[in-house]
Amino acid sequence: xxxxxxxxxxxxxxxxxxxxxxxxxxxxxxxxxxxxxxxxxxxxxxxxxxxxxxxxxxxxxxxxxxxxxxxxxxxxxxxxxxxxxxxxxxxxxxxxxxxxxxxxxxxxxx
Amino acid sequence: xxxxxxxxxxxxxxxxxxxxxxxxxxxxxxxxxxxxxxxxxxxxxxxxxxxxxxxxxxxxxxxxxxxxxxxxxxxxxxxxxxxxxxxxxxxxxxxxxxxxxxxxxxxxxxxxxxx
Numbered sequence: 001x002x003x004x005x006x007x008x009x010x011x012x013x014x015x016x017x018x019x020x021x022x023x024x025x026x027x028x029x030x031x032x033x034x035x036x037x038x039x040x041x042x043x044x045x046x047x048x049x050x051x052x053x054x055x056x057x058x059x060x061x062x063x064x065x066x067x068x069x070x071x072x073x074x075x076x077x078x079x080x081x082x083x084x085x086x087x088x089x090x091x092x093x094x095x096x097x098x099x100x101x102x103x104x105x106x107x108x109x110x
Numbered sequence: 111x112x113x114x115x116x117x118x119x120x121x122x123x124x125x126x127x128x129x130x131x132x133x134x135x136x137x138x139x140x141x142x143x144x145x146x147x148x149x150x151x152x153x154x155x156x157x158x159x160x161x162x163x164x165x166x167x168x169x170x171x172x173x174x175x176x177x178x179x180x181x182x183x184x185x186x187x188x189x190x191x192x193x194x195x196x197x198x199x200x201x202x203x204x205x206x207x208x209x210x211x212x213x214x215x216x217x218x219x220x221x222x223x224x225x
Binding site for chain 1: 114141143150151152153154155158165166168201203210211213214216217218219
């Protein structure tokens with residue numbers, strides 16, 4: 001019940017395309033859902049986050065879609081750029097600790 | 111640079127040795143977290159401090175691991191009698207401590223290799 005399942009494991013998208021990464025959770029007590037971006041040799045950095053009282057949140061080219069009834073949420077990266085190539089992690093928080101997905105390695109082809 | 115800093119960046123040790131890592135959080139942040147990350151996986155929660163109090167520790171964490179945050183400032187993570195399975199990236203993060211779900215600021219981590 002504590003797991004967060006993330007897919008796909010890896011993703012290749014053409015420059016200018018839309019990158020979509022999906023996550024699913026089981027525990028309905030989770031109430032905070034962030035997405036983190038990680039470059040090699042660096043710690044993760046917060047990209048965007050959502051709480052379950054809204055179904056969508058947009059910040060620039062990044063959008064989270066949240067489906068509470070399905071217990072799923074996804075990250076959409078519009079107009080994907082080579083600089084977006086990184087590993088992306090979804091996470092969910094039941095309290096003060098985050099439960100993380102396994103990550104998606106995103107490659108944007110020029 | 112006022113971000114989270116970790117020292118050392120890399121540590122190579124022999125099995126059975128003790129190692130200690132240091133984390134300096136963002137100065138005004140009350141909360142400090144330790145995570146462990148292995149290749150191809152998301153970070154795994156180890157422990158969490160609110161000021162100097164250690165409030166939560168993962169049940170999966172061996173008693174060979176201990177963490178401190180004296181005076182609520184920097185923190186140290188010690189691993190005693192290291193094993194090859196301890197090889198991982200150890201990440202420290204801090205946050206302001208104003209709400210339950212909030213942005214974590216991560217350091218660049220300490221990469222531990224146990225030979």
